[in-house]
Amino acid sequence: MTGRHDAVILAAGGSRRLGRPKQLLTRDGETLAGRVSRLVASTQPGKTIAIVGAYAEHLCGRLNGALPVFNPDWTTGMASSLHLAADALAGRDGPVLVVVVDQLALDEVHLERLLREHDGTQDTVTAYGDAAGVPAVLRARTLARAVTLQGDSGFRALWTGHDVHRVRNDALAQDLDTEDDVARAVAAGLLDRQ
Structure with a gap:
């Protein structure tokens, strides 16, 4: 897929429930923002943008070549970041x-599988649990x-059953929203002790 796709990294959130920037938590000494941008870069997109907001000043130097796009309305929810992504790639x-x-x-294998299975007739999404x-x-x-x-509406609001091809990866259901999530990730070796 080299150069035939673009990429968007959504990293504008304020980590309100966690109470500290999840983008700056580390795994093997690498920030999560740096890690995901490295994984995205491994797919060799034509253009990569990272939507930043709450912690923009701390993220811009950690994006492995992704172009940072500042979302001044990051507090209003994910939709404002998606609007900016659409504008940046218009x-x-x-x-x-x-x-x-x-x-x-998340790993390179899953990203490559999504790209490989995408045939352009529908969106190709990750399935985990019932979502x-x-x-x-x-x-x-x-x-x-x-x-x-x-508001906080994402692309799920645009999809109907026939609009998507699903690629299952139940491990991706787990994300970081609370300190308990962080503790579980540290115990599993997926995050450094902070």
Whole structure:
């Protein structure tokens, strides 16, 4: 898929429930923002943007070549970041890999599988448990529809059953929202002791 896709890293959140920036937690000495941007870079996208907000000044030097785009409205929810991503990639017609920073089980193998299975007829999403979401490979027209989203709505609001191809990875259901999540991740060796 070299150069045939673009990528978006969603990293603007304020980690309100955690009470500290999850983007700056480390795994093997590497920040989570740095780790996910390195994983994305391994897929060789044509253009990579990282939507930053709450901790922008701490993130910009840790994005492995991703272009930071500041979201001044990050407190309003994910939709504002998706609007900026759509604006930043307007006019580009290839698929778009979308990731977040707090899925500790994410690896290059899963990203490559998503890209490999994406045939352009529908969005290719990660399935975990009963849900489906990011990481995902979106058609350019799906990303363009982000302007219709509001608040904390993500792309799930745009998908119906026939709009997506699901690639199962139940390990990606676990993310970081609370100190208990952090403690479990440290115990599992997925995060450094902070």
